[in-house]
Amino acid sequence: MTSIRALPTLTAPVEDYLKVIFELEAGDGVAGTNEIAAELGVAPASVSGMVRRLAEHGLITHERYRGVHLTKAGRRAALRTIRRHRVIEAYLTRALGYPWDLVHDEAERLEHAASDELIDRMAAAIGEPTTDPHGAPIPTREGTLDEPELLPLAAVEVGVRVRVQRVGDRDAEQLRYLAELGITPGRQIEVLSRAPFEGPISLRIGRVTKTIGPGLAKQILVAVR
Amino acid sequence: MTSIRALPTLTAPVEDYLKVIFELEAGDGVAGTNEIAAELGVAPASVSGMVRRLAEHGLITHERYRGVHLTKAGRRAALRTIRRHRVIEAYLTRALGYPWDLVHDEAERLEHAASDELIDRMAAAIGEPTTDPHGAPIPTREGTLDEPELLPLAAVEVGVRVRVQRVGDRDAEQLRYLAELGITPGRQIEVLSRAPFEGPISLRIGRVTKTIGPGLAKQILVAVR
C-alpha cells in the first residue's frame, strides 16, 4: 500500500543534489560530503547544510561523518529529474539538431522548469527514446531504470571487438573530441594494443586507427562483441 | 556608440518583474507598486524591496511614491524575456501540439531557463513566427517590438466587421472558452448588437451567433475590416 503524497515541488538546487547523490550512490554505494561538493561545484560546508535540510524533508538519511543515502521519496525524485534531463537531451538533438556537446548544460537548467506534460510530449515526439544522446538509459515515467552492465574501454583486452554504448557527458570539449574520433554510441571498435602502466590505447574505428589515453578510455563504456 | 556590457544573468524573479513593469508602462505610462504586486501575486512591500534592488542595478528608475520606469538596460532585458516567452508559446503549440490554454504557464517557467541558442532554434524550427498563439507580437532578437494599434472588441460599433488579432492569455479557462466560441486570431467577426450600460454583445462568428459579456470583449483585440 503506497500513500500518494504530493511532493511539495522541489527547488532546482534540491533536485540537483538528489541527482548527484543518486549517481554517487550507484557508484560507491554511499555518497560522501566532499564528493557531492566536488560534483556540484560548491563548498563542503554548503553540502552539510543542504544535507540537514534534505534529511529533515525525508529525502535522504544521514549518518554523521558516514555519508548519505536516498530514501524511497528521494530516489523517486532523483529518477524523475534524471528522466527529465535525458529526455530533454534526446529531444534537443533529435528534434532541434542540437550538437551533443551542448545539450547537457541546456538540460541542466530546463530539467527544473519543464512540466511532466512537456517531458511526455517531447518523448512522444521523438518516439519514446530509451537512451539519451550519450547512451545513458532514460528512466521510465514510472521511475524504473534499466542500467545495463557495461565495461570501460580502458579495461578491454587487446584484440577484442566491442560496441560503444555510452560516453561521459559532462565535458563538452571531450564530447567534441570523441565525435571527431568517431566514438559515438553504436560504433564498433577493436582494441589493437595497450601500452603498460596506464599507457595509451590504440583502437581501430571503422577503417582508421586512433590512439587515446587511459583517462579518456575510462569515460567510454562498451559492450563486448 | 554603445558599450557592450554583459548583463550579469538576471534571476527569474527579476526577469518577471521587468516584464510586468514593461507591460504596465506600455499601458499607463508608469508602473505603480500595487499594480506590480497584483500582477505578480506578491505583497506590495515585496515590490518596494525589489524596486530598490532593481534601481541599484540600473534596470529601473524610481521616484519615491511616484512609480518606476525601465532604463534602457531594463527595457532590453524585458524585451528579451518577452521574446523568449512568446517564442516558447509558439513553439509549444506549433511543434508539440500544445493547446493554447496551457502554453502560458509552461512558458512562464521555461523563459528563464532557455538559452538564446535554444530560443533561436525554436524560432527557426517553426519558421520565425511573428506572433505567439494568442496573437501577441514577438520582439526581434535585436529587441524591437512592433505593436500594432488594436481595438478592443468591446469598443466596436454595431454592424462593423472585424478580424480578431489578439486575445488575453493569462486565464486558461477564458482561453478554452474563446476556443469553444471560435474566437481565435485571424477569425472574422461581425458585431450584431450591443446592449447599453455595459450589456452583452452579440456576434456573428462564421455562420453562428454568440453573445458575450463586455469583460470578455475587452480581452479580445481586433482590427477593423
Place this chain on the structure above:
DNA sequence: AGACAGAGTTAGTCTTGCCTAACTTATTCC
C-alpha cells in the same frame, strides 16, 4: 484648510542556499 482613503514605504523576520574559518571525527601510518 483639514480630513481621509489609498498608495507606497519602512522595519523586522523568515527561509534558502551559498561562503570562509575554525573545529571535530575517523582513519591511517609509524
Place this chain on the structure above:
DNA sequence: GGAATAAGTTAGGCAAGACTAACTCTGTCT
C-alpha cells in the same frame, strides 16, 4: 598507542526574495 591527515561539521555571515504590521505620503473631497 599516538600523531598526522583527510573528511566532515559547526559557527557566523551574507544576499535574495518573500511576509506582516506599522507608518508616511499624496491627492481628493468637502
